[in-house]
Amino acid sequence: MTELTLRATTDDDDFREFMSASYGVFLQDPRMDEIDLIRKFTDLDRMFGFHDGKRWASTAGAFAREVILPGGLTAPVAAVTVVTVSPSHRRRGLLTAMMRHQLDDIRSRGEALAILFASEALIYGRFGYGMACSSATLKGQVRELAFRPDVDLGDGLVTAVDAETLLSCAPAIYDQATAQKPGQMARTGPWWESWIHDNEERQKDSGKIRFAVHHDADGTVSGFAIYRPKSHWADTGQPAAELHVQEVRATHSRAYARLWRYLLDMDLVRSVTCYGAAVDEPLRYLVADQRALQCDVSDGVYVRLVDVARALTLRRYAAPIDVVLEVSDEFCPWNSGRYRLRGGPDHADCENTTEPPDIAITARDLGAIYLGGVSLQSLTAAGLAVELTAGSVQRSAVGFGWPTAPSVPDDF
Known part of the structure; x- marks a missing residue:
């Protein structure tokens, strides 16, 4: 049996081979244009896996990103990606070894959080990742999606633009529009390039990428949309084009509504689909007939607290909270212990304590409630958290909740 070595990528050519291996496990052909764009925001020493001397047997990596937390603060986060094991090397413990190595590395970098999308929902719970944010897919027939009569569209104007024009204004709009949306991530210039990149593979199912911006009456640019129209005609000769919406962002409600209109x-468009929407996406409340806009909800991102005390200090809480948590963490034992959390809308502090615990919870389920999208009360009702002091769960559930549901960030 060939000996395997756990190592990081070393140079650009090695990175291309690494990424090509991950594409293959995901049943895709490597796309070098995408890989070269990804390289621009990738730290080579964060991309690693097992290598047999000739090829990559497994891969795992993380991007250094910043995520918006409840309260509007941002924090460094390891955005975990390209986790694969070749079919020829399954059931040898490679995945567990990579997760162990990665979490140790994230801790050594001083990052308190890790976040990922799971290709299969059963995989990551055993490594302490909790499903923290749901993802909604919105679908409907456009002729049935009239707005309520009291919706204010304002007097702005939406125009189609090219990629260069979009990139001149969209980053500032995005930063303002997402400033209070837990789960969203800051975008660098190279990330924007990758986000709007277009190629034949991406056009195959959804059409060529297009852009539009919203100008207020005074000329201020206040919103943008990224979308892909897919031309189609019914057998009867009637138009039946589909619209795939990648993103709609705006700095105020009138711009948002007019962009959607x-x-x-x-x-020629007859149906619309928007992937990765928030479960409380405002579009759901703009339409007059809410049944006409189908909302399919699935798991979104999974959160892992790598440093419990620091992670709980980084976010804010919807109501005053003062609770002692007994945290168990089998995979990252340095987290196991008792913590006193005190905080509110404007501050937070968390430290180790010897005081009697109010709630017992695993690191996995603490990750699930971290962004405010999963209720501690519901987890307790399911038997996944244990109330040790009467009333502590209800009070803490209010604190951990947040008025705005978390939403999934860009794919990574």
């Missing part, structure tokens, strides 16, 4: 009123 622009998309829904396009000639």
Whole structure:
């Protein structure tokens, strides 16, 4: 049996081979244009796996990102990605070894959080990742998606633009629009390039990427949309184009509503799909007939607290909270212990304590409630957290909740 070595990528050519191996496990052909764009925001020493001397047998990596937390603060986060094991090397403990190595590395870098999308939902719970944010897919027939009569569209104007024009204004709009949305991540210039990149593979199912921006009456640019129209005609000769919406962002509600009206009123379009929406996406409340806009909810991102005390200090809480948590963490034993958390909308502090615990919870389920999208009360009702002091769960559930549901960030 060939000996395997756990190592990081070393140079650009090695990185391309590494990424090509991960594409293959995901049943895709490597796309070098995408890989070269990804390289621009990748730290080679964070991309690693097992190598047999000739090829990569497994891969794992993380991007250094910043995530928005409840309260509007941002924190460094390891955005875990390209976790694969070749079919020829399954059931040898490679995944567990990589997760162990990665979490140790994240801790050594001083990052308190890790976050990932799971290709299969059963995989990551045993490594302490909790499903923290749901993802909604919105679908409907555009002719049935009229807005409520009291929706204010304002007097702005939406126009189609090219990629260069979009990139001149969209980053500032995005930063303002997402400032209070837990789960969203800051975007660098190279990340924007990758986010709007287009190629034949991406066009195959959804059409060519297009952009639109919203100008207020005074000329201020206050919103943008990224979308892909897919031309189609029914057997009867009637237009039946599909619209795939990648993103709609705006700095105020009128710009948001008018951008959506622009998309829904396009000639020849008969159906619309928006992937990765928030479960409380405002579009759901703009439409007059809410049944006409189908909302399918699935798991979104999974959160792992790598440093419990620091992670709980980084976010804010919807109501005053003072609770002692008994945390168990089998995979990262340095987290196991008792913590006193005190905080509110404007501050937070968490430290180790010997005081009697109020709630017993695993690191996995603490990750699940971290962004405010999963209720501690519900986890307790399911038997996944234990109330040790009467009333502590209800009070803490209010604190851990947040008025805005977390939403999934860009794919990574």
